[in-house]
Amino acid sequence: MTTTAIQTPPTAFTTLALDNWKLAIAGGLGVSISACLAMPATSSFWVVAVMMALVAVTFVVNAFRRHYYGGLLVSPAIAVLFVMNIFPLLWSLGLSFFSYQSNQQAIRFVGLANYSKLLTDDLKAPELWANLTNTAMFTVLTVSVQMVIGFLLAVLFAKQFPLRRYLLILVLTPMMLSVVAVGVFFSYYYDPTFGVISQIIKAWTGEQFILFSSKAGAVAGIVFADAWMWSPFVMLLVLAGLVSVPTYLYEAAAIDRVGSWRRFWTITFPYIRGLLMLALLFRTIEAFKMADLIILLTKGGNDTMTISYHVIRIANEQNKTSEGAALSYLLLFVVIVLTNLYLYIANRRSQGN
Amino acid sequence: MTTQNKIALSISGVSKSYGRVRALENLSFDVAEGRFFVLFGPSSVGKTTTLRTIAGLVKPDSGRIEIGGRDFTSEPILGRGVSMVFQSFALYPHLTVFENLAYPLREEKLPSAEIKKRVEETAAMLKLSHRLERKPSTLSGGEQQRVALGRSLIRHPKILLLDEPLTNLDAKLRHDMRAELKRLHRQFGMTIVYATPDELEALSMGEEIAVMRDGTVVQRGTPDELYGQPKNTYVAGKIGSPHMNMVPATVTVDAKSFDTSLGMISPKVKRKTATAGEAAIIGIRPSDIRLAAKGEKSISSKVHLIEPLGDITIVSVAAGNEMLRMVLPESKATSIKVGDAAAIVINQDDIHIFRAASGQAMA
Numbered sequence: 001m002t003t004t005a006i007q008t009p010p011t012a013f014t015t016l017a018l019d020n021w022k023l024a025i026a027g028g029l030g031v032s033i034s035a036c037l038a039m040p041a042t043s044s045f046w047v048v049a050v051m052m053a054l055v056a057v058t059f060v061v062n063a064f065r066r067h068y069y070g071g072l073l074v075s076p077a078i079a080v081l082f083v084m085n086i087f088p089l090l091w092s093l094g095l096s097f098f099s100y101q102s103n104q105q106a107i108r109f110v111g112l113a114n115y116s117k118l119l120t121d122d123l124k125a126p127e128l129w130a131n132l133t134n135t136a137m138f139t140v141l142t143v144s145v146q147m148v149i150g151f152l153l154a155v156l157f158a159k160q161f162p163l164r165r166y167l168l169i170l171v172l173t174p175m176m177l178s179v180v181a182v183g184v185f186f187s188y189y190y191d192p193t194f195g196v197i198s199q200i201i202k203a204w205t206g207e208q209f210i211l212f213s214s215k216a217g218a219v220a221g222i223v224f225a226d227a228w229m230w231s232p233f234v235m236l237l238v239l240a241g242l243v244s245v246p247t248y249l250y251e252a253a254a255i256d257r258v259g260s261w262r263r264f265w266t267i268t269f270p271y272i273r274g275l276l277m278l279a280l281l282f283r284t285i286e287a288f289k290m291a292d293l294i295i296l297l298t299k300g301g302n303d304t305m306t307i308s309y310h311v312i313r314i315a316n317e318q319n320k321t322s323e324g325a326a327l328s329y330l331l332l333f334v335v336i337v338l339t340n341l342y343l344y345i346a347n348r349r350s351q352g353n
Numbered sequence: 354m355t356t357q358n359k360i361a362l363s364i365s366g367v368s369k370s371y372g373r374v375r376a377l378e379n380l381s382f383d384v385a386e387g388r389f390f391v392l393f394g395p396s397s398v399g400k401t402t403t404l405r406t407i408a409g410l411v412k413p414d415s416g417r418i419e420i421g422g423r424d425f426t427s428e429p430i431l432g433r434g435v436s437m438v439f440q441s442f443a444l445y446p447h448l449t450v451f452e453n454l455a456y457p458l459r460e461e462k463l464p465s466a467e468i469k470k471r472v473e474e475t476a477a478m479l480k481l482s483h484r485l486e487r488k489p490s491t492l493s494g495g496e497q498q499r500v501a502l503g504r505s506l507i508r509h510p511k512i513l514l515l516d517e518p519l520t521n522l523d524a525k526l527r528h529d530m531r532a533e534l535k536r537l538h539r540q541f542g543m544t545i546v547y548a549t550p551d552e553l554e555a556l557s558m559g560e561e562i563a564v565m566r567d568g569t570v571v572q573r574g575t576p577d578e579l580y581g582q583p584k585n586t587y588v589a590g591k592i593g594s595p596h597m598n599m600v601p602a603t604v605t606v607d608a609k610s611f612d613t614s615l616g617m618i619s620p621k622v623k624r625k626t627a628t629a630g631e632a633a634i635i636g637i638r639p640s641d642i643r644l645a646a647k648g649e650k651s652i653s654s655k656v657h658l659i660e661p662l663g664d665i666t667i668v669s670v671a672a673g674n675e676m677l678r679m680v681l682p683e684s685k686a687t688s689i690k691v692g693d694a695a696a697i698v699i700n701q702d703d704i705h706i707f708r709a710a711s712g713q714a715m716a
Contacts, residue, residue, distance in 0.1 A: 251410050252443035254430050256457040256504070266456075270447035 096325035114326035150234025183296025241272030367416030391559030399568035400548035444489035614673030636705035642679035651696035
């Protein structure tokens with residue numbers, strides 16, 4: 001028996017078949033657009049969903065008939081990604097052009113009004129600006145503290161010493177804890193009446209100490225907690241770089257009688273520069289989105305509101321869904337600009353060498 | 354000349370273990386000043402550990418290392434006046450060739466004009482002048498090798514250690530670099546300790562060779578001495594290419610001749626320590642076997658394998674219970690074919706005789 005695989009010929013565009021995905025896309029798009037225009041949003045939503053399901057089914061049937069098993073195997077992942085990420089992303093982009101509140105039925109197309117309101121309104125624009133500056137401050141502070149501490153820890157753990165492995169695990173644990181747990185830890189530490197820090201300072205000065213009573217104290221508390229949690233992440237990346245330096249280079253440097261300062265800058269640093277930049281990028285993006293620790297520690301009090309927390313407030317607590325969506329997209333825009341700026345600088349540096 | 358006899362480097366009774374593995378075992382040798390000294394042996398006999406011990410990268414467990422008459426055993430690397438070329442070249446990948454060469458000078462607080470001058474001199478000497486602004490990864494293997502050499506030479510070391518420096522190069526380049534290294538040695542006159550597993554490198558470059566085995570020196574001497582009078586079967590088997598034929602033999606009753614499957618072998622020089630009936634090994638250089646002339650007393654054999662190498666041909670023949678390799682000039686080998694019968698003659702005056710039990714040469 002011959003085992004030659006017989007290739008099913010592609011279905012013609014006009015044939016009405018379950019594997020004709022091109023026709024399904026075209027038809028689905030047409031039906032969806034007309035449904036959106038003609039029907040109320042509550043019913044057109046379901047029409048669009050059914051059309052998307054139809055397109056998905058044609059893709060699967062097509063893959064099955066033509067033995068694209070690779071595609072079939074990744075399809076569940078793609079489906080989940082689509083339902084959980086891509087669809088909400090596009091949906092929220094659409095929402096940002098409407099006036100809509102999740103606790104009301106009324107929905108109205110307003111174009112760019114949400115954006116212009118956020119950026120120019122006498123009340124909203126200064127608030128947005130204040131939250132942005134707060135976010136920038138937190139980003140600069142937490143990231144720089146994490147980079148310095150993470151780097152120093154990495155230099156320490158690159159050496160061999162007794163109990164190194166166990167200490168390493170211990171140092172890495174904060175990173176693996178839930179942010180909620182970390183927030184609860186630190187809210188206990190910082191508690192004005194029975195917190196450890198307050199108790200120690202009270203024993204010293206005899207006065208009641210409330211860390212969050214000033215903005216500086218509140219910021220310091222949040223930055224410390226965040227740095228405690230994420231410095232190990234920086235350490236892990238830098239450590240990977242330090243370990244990758246071939247030993248023979250250090251030996252050659254020893255034979256060449258090179259001092260430790262020059263040795264670090266000419267041999268070690270080039271190996272960790274890329275990873276340092278990566279850590280910087282990851283931590284900057286994360287810090288920019290910081291909300292969790294602030295919710296847990298200060299609830300935005302004492303002028304510690306960040307832009308992410310602001311979005312949560314507007315969208316979830318004040319039910320201003322479309323305004324929140326517009327704000328999220330402004331935030332996304334800032335992150336994309338920052339990231340590309342970073343990548344541009346990083347690439348230019350590596351090409352310069 | 355007295356300077357020739359001055360000891361540049363002396364190692365006595367050095368041992369070093371890594372956990373259970375004994376890398377060096379009571380190693381002793383000394384190197385005269387200005388000598389091209391080769392440490393020869395297959396991999397993992399302790400050549401690299403020896404060099405690293407001399408350089409100061411490894412601290413020996415016991416023993417003593419003297420450089421220029423001063424005890425440096427537990428001294429730091431600084432002040433030894435030793436530089437080393439690593440097998441991997443160990444060039445600094447993020448620095449240009451210029452900076453790689455200048456690296457050892459930077460710590461000496463030399464004025465930058467002086468550094469520039471020295472780097473340019475060294476680069477010119479090693480034909481690297483046009484590569485100074487490049488990064489090591491963009492260079493060919495030979496160029497990387499020359500940068501590594503230049504970096505070691507630039508501060509005029511008293512002792513230069515070379516750890517299998519040619520192993521990572523291709524055959525043609527290896528040949529060129531051998532000549533280059535010899536030239537540099539003549540030019541600078543520094544002491545060189547050169548580790549290699551390649552017998553051709555050892556014989557062609559070494560003024561003196563120490564054959565190593567299991568972390569210690571088995572025999573040392575000039576290339577001629579090692580080739581002519583190997584102390585044991587290990588050295589005999591390692592030195593000389595193609596390798597020496599080893600034929601098992603028994604000492605005859607009169608203790609003058611040796612009984613082998615090739616027939617009786619009687620060397621001209623009597624081995625005084627031979628006792629009747631003792632098991633021995635006869636070592637015959639492939640160049641000491643030739644085809645018999647007409648009517649000459651010969652051993653009959655059958656040609657098994659022919660390896661033409663240009664001007665010479667290695668012919669393997671089966672004779673008695675043995676497989677013997679012999680080297681023939683190309684002109685004499687052309688008529689031979691595999692499977693032919695061949696009458697061969699062994700030059701019995703130049704054979705080597707070892708005790709089968711110990712492998713030591715029989716005096």
